[in-house]
Amino acid sequence: xxSSPRNAxxxxxxxxxxxxxxxFLVLPLVLVAAVSFWRATDYELIPAFTAQxxxxxxxxxxxxxxxxxxxxxxxxxxxxxxxxWAITLVIGFAVAYFLAFHVRSVGAQTLLFILCTVPFWTSNxxxxxxxxPLLGRNGVINQGLQAVGLIDAPLxxxxxxxxxxxxxxxxxxxxxxxxxxxxxxxxxxRALIEAARDSGASGxxxxxxxxxxxxxxxxxxxxxxxxxxxxxxxxxxxVMGGQxxxxxxxxxxxxxxxxxxxxxxxxxxxxxxxxxxxxWGLTRVVDIRKEL
Amino acid sequence: MGxxxxxxxxxxxxxxxxxxxxxxYGPMITIFVLSFQGPEGGLTFPMRGVSLHWxxxxxxxxxxxxxxxxxxxxxxxxxxxxGLTVLFAxxxxxxxxxxxxxxxxxxxxxxxxxxxxxxxxSLGIGxxxxxxxTAAKSALESGGLxxxxxxxxxxxxxFTSALGAHLTWTLPFGLLIMLAVFNRFNPAYEEAASxxxxxxxxxxxxxxxxxxxxxxxGVGMFGFxxxxxxxxxxxxxxxxxxxxxxxxxxxxxTVTTPAIYALGTVTTVVSFAVMGGxxxxxxxxxxxxxxxxxx
Numbered sequence: 001x002x003s004s005p006r007n008a009x010x011x012x013x014x015x016x017x018x019x020x021x022x023x024f025l026v027l028p029l030v031l032v033a034a035v036s037f038w039r040a041t042d043y044e045l046i047p048a049f050t051a052q053x054x055x056x057x058x059x060x061x062x063x064x065x066x067x068x069x070x071x072x073x074x075x076x077x078x079x080x081x082x083x084x085w086a087i088t089l090v091i092g093f094a095v096a097y098f099l100a101f102h103v104r105s106v107g108a109q110t111l112l113f114i115l116c117t118v119p120f121w122t123s124n125x126x127x128x129x130x131x132x133p134l135l136g137r138n139g140v141i142n143q144g145l146q147a148v149g150l151i152d153a154p155l156x157x158x159x160x161x162x163x164x165x166x167x168x169x170x171x172x173x174x175x176x177x178x179x180x181x182x183x184x185x186x187x188x189x190r191a192l193i194e195a196a197r198d199s200g201a202s203g204x205x206x207x208x209x210x211x212x213x214x215x216x217x218x219x220x221x222x223x224x225x226x227x228x229x230x231x232x233x234x235x236x237x238x239v240m241g242g243q244x245x246x247x248x249x250x251x252x253x254x255x256x257x258x259x260x261x262x263x264x265x266x267x268x269x270x271x272x273x274x275x276x277x278x279x280w281g282l283t284r285v286v287d288i289r290k291e292l
Numbered sequence: 293m294g295x296x297x298x299x300x301x302x303x304x305x306x307x308x309x310x311x312x313x314x315x316x317y318g319p320m321i322t323i324f325v326l327s328f329q330g331p332e333g334g335l336t337f338p339m340r341g342v343s344l345h346w347x348x349x350x351x352x353x354x355x356x357x358x359x360x361x362x363x364x365x366x367x368x369x370x371x372x373x374x375g376l377t378v379l380f381a382x383x384x385x386x387x388x389x390x391x392x393x394x395x396x397x398x399x400x401x402x403x404x405x406x407x408x409x410x411x412x413x414s415l416g417i418g419x420x421x422x423x424x425x426t427a428a429k430s431a432l433e434s435g436g437l438x439x440x441x442x443x444x445x446x447x448x449x450x451f452t453s454a455l456g457a458h459l460t461w462t463l464p465f466g467l468l469i470m471l472a473v474f475n476r477f478n479p480a481y482e483e484a485a486s487x488x489x490x491x492x493x494x495x496x497x498x499x500x501x502x503x504x505x506x507x508x509x510g511v512g513m514f515g516f517x518x519x520x521x522x523x524x525x526x527x528x529x530x531x532x533x534x535x536x537x538x539x540x541x542x543x544x545x546t547v548t549t550p551a552i553y554a555l556g557t558v559t560t561v562v563s564f565a566v567m568g569g570x571x572x573x574x575x576x577x578x579x580x581x582x583x584x585x586x587x
Binding site: 008009010011012013015016017019020023024025026027028029031035037044091094095097098102112115116117119121122123124126127128129130131132133134136138139140142163171174191209220224227228229231232233234238239242243249252253256258260261264265268271272274280281 | 298299301302305306308309311313315316317318320322323326327335336338356374379380381384387388389390391392393395398401402404405407408409410411412413415416417418419420422423426456457459460463467483507513514517518520521523524525527537540541544545552553556560563564566567
């Protein structure tokens with residue numbers, strides 16, 4: 001091997017890339033962990049070692065008669081997480097399955113795949129507010145339902161509600177399920193499907209016993225993306241919830257904007273631990289690197 | 293699957309797919325249409341005439357927000373992020389072809405960056421720059437340079453903290469694309485080049501680079517469009533000025549005219565222009581590569 005990029009020391013080529021992550025990911029995370037044990041006044045941070053920030057977060061949580069704010073917020077965030085995960089998984093699987101197994105020409109497959117991914121490169125906020133003229137009080141859906149006489153008064157729960165938050169999440173992030181699941185499905189040897197059919201398996205049996213297990217990697221990668229996005233979200237829940245719904249990400253954002261860094265850092269550490277535990281459970285079953 | 297007759301499942305799934313595409317694009321098309329609302333029109337249908345009124349309003353600025361300045365800032369940041377993403381991801385991609393100490397760790401750190409909740413990264417970078425500011429101010433004070441101290445605001449800014457935040461988001465995508473490209477790359481081309489006496493640099497410049505150029509264009513597009521729309525990581529790490537999507541997010545709760553749809557149309561047009569340009573450039577590079585190979 002004598003070509004230049006192969007001869008240049010590998011670590012030299014990787015240095016700029018590695019420096020970015022050292023300076024803007026690893027160091028900030030270390031600081032978050034450290035500052036979560038600091039104290040703060042209104043205008044300055046005081047290096048110290050106190051677990052007070054963590055006690056504050058869980059204050060009142062020993063009370064069994066009523067849930068404390070922290071647990072309530074986590075439960076609400078988890079509820080969104082589970083709902084969005086289940087819906088994106090079903091839609092993502094169906095769409096990927098259609099593309100991988102029912103579209104026969106490669107050209108049509110590529111075109112339809114691109115059709116599904118293009119919105120990913122456009123603004124998320126725009127895609128959120130694009131629901132306003134549809135779901136609003138005088139929006140298309142309410143006008144339509146009233147015109148047919150199904151309802152007398154406009155439905156209020158369509159916009160700035162749990163419903164619109166879940167809808168927006170599904171709208172924005174199903175792509176993260178489709179791409180890895182489609183990628184896994186394209187690697188499935190078509191002979192296996194034939195063999196299943198020849199052995200007398202019905203369509204459902206083939207999907208459940210052959211396609212699902214062989215798409216496991218894609219399903220898990222997609223799930224990791226969706227779960228981490230929803231767990232840390234504050235933008236979607238903020239905009240689509242009309243800034244009225246609490247989430248873990250929102251707590252951190254609000255505390256940061258009030259410069260309560262130690263409290264925000266402690267919340268971030270807990271969020272990180274919860275998210276990492278969820279991912280850890282999922283990665284137990286897959287090695288991402290083999291899949292490229 | 294070779295038989296000509298489609299199974300019933302095909303039609304059911306095709307219907308699901310069609311509904312999904314409608315679900316993806318329907319709302320976006322609605323606001324494109326509504327952004328051309330007449331001057332008397334509101335946030336929802338019916339259309340009251342067709343005009344460019346709201347685009348003109350947008351250009352005048354919305355209240356305290358200077359949309360044009362935010363637009364310029366976002367373009368500048370996006371272009372810088374794009375350039376650095378291509379360079380750094382290419383370097384890392386080349387490095388990953390060989391084994392090097394820490395390559396496994398570096399891979400997992402970049403994957404971690406991709407799935408790390410953005411608010412945590414953003415908080416960390418914001419915190420980091422706040423501590424830098426404190427340290428810098430006390431250093432200036434103890435050095436007796438209080439003249440400089442007055443001019444010192446914050447180290448946080450578009451091309452420091454925000455740039456770093458964006459790179460933690462774009463570089464993992466760039467690396468994954470480069471790894472996929474080099475996994476499928478046939479080293480025989482390079483070996484042939486060096487057998488024919490090409491220097492290492494020549495074989496990179498004239499053999500490897502033309503072959504991977506279309507993918508690099510793709511990496512560049514990821515870099516620009518991801519930066520152009522980024523909110524969560526930028527939010528706590530930007531300082532005094534705002535990028536366009538951050539302004540837009542703020543405007544969602546205050547603006548109640550179709551001007552916000554006009555802004556949506558403008559930013560989406562930029563995204564589509566970048567995608568279209570990327571596609572054209574990739575096709576051109578591939579066609580050129582094909583001609584060269586044939587010649």
